[in-house]
Amino acid sequence: AQTVTQSQPExxxxxxxxxxxxxxxxxxxxxxxxxxxxxxxSRQMILVIRQEAYKQQNxxxxxxxxxxxxxxxxxxxKISDSQLGDAAMYFCAYRxxxxxxxxxxGTGTSLTVIP
Amino acid sequence: DAGVIQSPRHEVTEMGQExxxxxxxxxxxxxxxxxxxTMMRGLELxxxxxxxxxxxxxGMPEDRFSAKMPxxxxxxxxxxxxxxxxxxxxxxxxxxxxxxxxxxxxxxxTVV
Numbered sequence: 702a703q704t705v706t707q708s709q710p711e712x713x714x715x716x717x718x719x720x721x722x723x724x725x726x727x728x729x730x731x732x733x734x735x736x737x738x739x740x741x742x743s744r745q746m747i748l749v750i751r752q753e754a755y756k757q758q759n760x761x762x763x764x765x766x767x768x769x770x771x772x773x774x775x776x777x778x779k780i781s782d783s784q785l786g787d788a789a790m791y792f793c794a795y796r797x798x799x800x801x802x803x804x805x806x807g808t809g810t811s812l813t814v815i816p
Numbered sequence: 817d818a819g820v821i822q823s824p825r826h827e828v829t830e831m832g833q834e835x836x837x838x839x840x841x842x843x844x845x846x847x848x849x850x851x852x853x854t855m856m857r858g859l860e861l862x863x864x865x866x867x868x869x870x871x872x873x874x875g876m877p878e879d880r881f882s883a884k885m886p887x888x889x890x891x892x893x894x895x896x897x898x899x900x901x902x903x904x905x906x907x908x909x910x911x912x913x914x915x916x917x918x919x920x921x922x923x924x925x926t927v928v
Contacts, residue, residue: 746919
């Protein structure tokens, strides 16, 4: 089975600064999706950004961008100009593009934003 | 679409009682997932369905847990009898065959 590892249980960042959350994964497949989800205190799981493995260009969504290193099986999330509302638990997730596969989630990184 | 809808949002029950959690997936999605989230164990996949058929229920902790999907627009997760260690947030999510999962707001279950 695929595994997703988030080695940083907790991170903190000063408001307006930049922070990078790490994620590595293990797979023998070549075609898959990677995702970052945000879970604020409201507990709603919100999709932040997604990356398709066949795309070489790193995905970007406003202040959120990823550094996708396919050979290294690394998928980090960069948050620029951090805001108080970015404080949340962040989960990295993997899904094969083969139909029928489940999602594999990391254990999460708790991000604190310091005013 | 209103997104994935779960009910109830909160449930408090006494040990030994039956608990039923409900989920309405996004219309057109053919995959439905049930997850349990706790501080100790994180996010765990309990079971998932494809076209209303259970594909993998290996995450269901015990026979006390059962899940059904009688049609494409409704699924239930039942715990009978409930125990205090079942206290957690239960999420339902749906998706197409590829791409991201869309999560409901979760049900916080407390068994006293």
